[in-house]
Amino acid sequence: MDETETPSEAKRTTVGPASVSEYLDPNYWNDRFTSEDHYEWLKDYSHFRHLIHQHVKPSSHVLELGCGNSQLSDELYKEGITKLTCIDLSSVAVDKKKKQLLSKGFTDIKVMEGDMLNLSFPDETFDVVIEKGTMDVLFVDSGDPWNPKPETIKKAMAMLQGVHRVLKPDGIFISIAFGQPHFRRPLFNAPEFSWSIEHTTFGDGFHYFFYILKKGCRLLDTDVGVKKVDQPSLDLFQDELDNEDYLFRTNIDELDDDR
Numbered sequence: 001m002d003e004t005e006t007p008s009e010a011k012r013t014t015v016g017p018a019s020v021s022e023y024l025d026p027n028y029w030n031d032r033f034t035s036e037d038h039y040e041w042l043k044d045y046s047h048f049r050h051l052i053h054q055h056v057k058p059s060s061h062v063l064e065l066g067c068g069n070s071q072l073s074d075e076l077y078k079e080g081i082t083k084l085t086c087i088d089l090s091s092v093a094v095d096k097k098k099k100q101l102l103s104k105g106f107t108d109i110k111v112m113e114g115d116m117l118n119l120s121f122p123d124e125t126f127d128v129v130i131e132k133g134t135m136d137v138l139f140v141d142s143g144d145p146w147n148p149k150p151e152t153i154k155k156a157m158a159m160l161q162g163v164h165r166v167l168k169p170d171g172i173f174i175s176i177a178f179g180q181p182h183f184r185r186p187l188f189n190a191p192e193f194s195w196s197i198e199h200t201t202f203g204d205g206f207h208y209f210f211y212i213l214k215k216g217c218r219l220l221d222t223d224v225g226v227k228k229v230d231q232p233s234l235d236l237f238q239d240e241l242d243n244e245d246y247l248f249r250t251n252i253d254e255l256d257d258d259r
């Protein structure tokens with residue numbers, strides 16, 4: 001992307017996969033990132049900046065999961081949140097991201113290959129763990145969203161256990177997602193986690209979810225801490241899943257009119 005171009009003007013240079021299950025294949029991401037320089041899943045930073053500032057301080061040590069070629073870390077850095085580590089499973093994404101950051105002089109952002117299902121960081125390393133659209137990938141072949149396949153649950157739990165482990169005792173997990181609360185909450189709410197669960201939404205027209213999980217703040221009944229929203233239409237969810245790639249479809253202009 002040209003330096004003068006805003007994130008929302010960035011063009012997709014690749015097409016989606018033939019099947020959504022390819023999103024679970026690292027080769028898909030390596031191929032895609034070879035030809036694509038910048039793409040923001042869900043929404044770019046400007047749409048949820050106000051929410052980030054409520055929860056992330058300049059002194060926070062932040063881990064971003066599945067950075068891809070998003071400019072989320074660049075935007076955080078520009079706003080003084082500079083203690084950043086980004087991981088991605090794709091070696092191509094990591095190499096390109098390192099070069100892009102070097103060219104901008106953002107050399108103290110750490111970018112490394114890593115699997116969010118098996119985080120290699122020591123316990124209690126980060127104040128904030130953040131992901132945008134990365135956890136959603138785990139659900140692309142989950143089957144019935146009300147009753148996901150055991151493999152899907154296993155992967156999601158491995159991710160959440162790792163996030164919980166690497167968060168400091170008062171750390172925060174921010175999940176920016178397409179996945180709706182009635183599907184996410186049962187996972188976030190597993191008894192082994194000490195975090196409280198809140199969420200809000202952002203976006204015009206189609207809304208995305210911004211989950212805030214605060215470690216060490218679990219209430220006796222965490223459901224009390226979950227803000228209720230109207231239950232979205234399952235038809236929409238199924239429609240998104242059944243089409244070429246539901247994650248792409250959350251970006252199309254028909255679903256929002258604010259670009």
Ligand SMILES: C[S@@+](CC[C@H](N)C(=O)[O-])C[C@H]1O[C@@H](n2cnc3c(N)ncnc32)[C@H](O)[C@@H]1O
Pocket residue numbers: 029039040041042065066067068069070087088089090093114115116117131132133134137247
């Ligand atoms: C939907 S994209 C989101 C990219 C970026 N977060 C954004 O908002 O534009 C998913 C990203 O997660 C990465 N990814 C998929 N599985 C992963 C895993 N197990 N560990 C780390 N990264 C993973 C992919 O390579 C891809 O970059």
